[in-house]
Amino acid sequence: MYQSMERGLGPQGWWPGRSRFEIILGAILTQNTAWTNVARAIANLRKARILTPGAVTDISRSRLARLIRPSGYYRTKATRVKRFVRFLQRRYRLDLSRMFAEPPSILRRELLALPGIGPETADSILLYAGQIPVFVVDSYTRRILSRHGLIRSIASYGEIQTLFMSSLPPEAAFYNEYHALLVAVGKDFCRPVPRCERCPLRRDLEQYRPGTARRFLRSPP
DNA sequence: GACCAGGCACATC
DNA sequence: GATGTGCATGGT
Numbered sequence: 001m002y003q004s005m006e007r008g009l010g011p012q013g014w015w016p017g018r019s020r021f022e023i024i025l026g027a028i029l030t031q032n033t034a035w036t037n038v039a040r041a042i043a044n045l046r047k048a049r050i051l052t053p054g055a056v057t058d059i060s061r062s063r064l065a066r067l068i069r070p071s072g073y074y075r076t077k078a079t080r081v082k083r084f085v086r087f088l089q090r091r092y093r094l095d096l097s098r099m100f101a102e103p104p105s106i107l108r109r110e111l112l113a114l115p116g117i118g119p120e121t122a123d124s125i126l127l128y129a130g131q132i133p134v135f136v137v138d139s140y141t142r143r144i145l146s147r148h149g150l151i152r153s154i155a156s157y158g159e160i161q162t163l164f165m166s167s168l169p170p171e172a173a174f175y176n177e178y179h180a181l182l183v184a185v186g187k188d189f190c191r192p193v194p195r196c197e198r199c200p201l202r203r204d205l206e207q208y209r210p211g212t213a214r215r216f217l218r219s220p221p
Numbered sequence: 222g223a224c225c226a227g228g229c230a231c232a233t234c
Numbered sequence: 235g236a237t238g239t240g241c242a243t244g245g246t
Contacts, residue, residue: 037244
């Protein structure tokens with residue numbers, strides 16, 4: 001799969017971000033959000049010169065929320081960003097080099113303990129900001145693999161991650177490109193199933209995922 | 222106007 | 235463990 005995607009699409013140049021801290025902010029801001037909106041939010045932060053841990057520490061949560069408004073869920077995300085920098089301050093004196101010097105399994109646990117940092121965000125931080133070889137699993141990864149019959153559509157995050165990491169050499173640059181290619185393929189070629197295809201009367205097509213019923217009930221087919 | 226986007230937390234059963 | 239819901243903007 002990797003070779004086919006690489007041949008068809010070429011290098012993706014991920015993660016789009018000029019510094020490790022900017023990558024971490026992007027990882028939080030892109031949660032369930034289109035990257036174009038995240039890019040607007042980061043552009044606002046750049047213009048306001050709020051792209052360092054110190055600057056984020058110094059501004060108010062409400063001003064931060066205003067700046068990141070285009071990325072959606074802005075109050076929630078402002079709190080998450082503030083909590084991350086507070087953690088960075090208290091645990092690593094605001095120094096990302098100290099943070100990434102931590103053994104990866106410990107650091108991953110610490111990140112997961114923060115509010116609003118789940119498995120995908122934690123792993124994106126480790127891989128894309130820290131060049132630590134952990135495979136990032138996102139909704140596109142799940143969708144593509146389940147459509148190819150390689151996993152159950154309700155497989156857990158860890159289950160999917162283990163499938164990759166037990167099969168592939170632990171190389172950060174490789175995991176980086178692999179995940180970026182999966183996202184590119186997902187965006188262009190592996191769209192969500194149309195609503196009628198998700199009708200419970202033919203649920204054998206695709207097993208239930210959280211959120212499905214909500215959309216279904218809002219506008220029944 | 223509905224649907225979607227590089228999730229996560231929390232309540233409830 | 236499974237399920238439902240809130241969080242919110244901007245593009246198609």
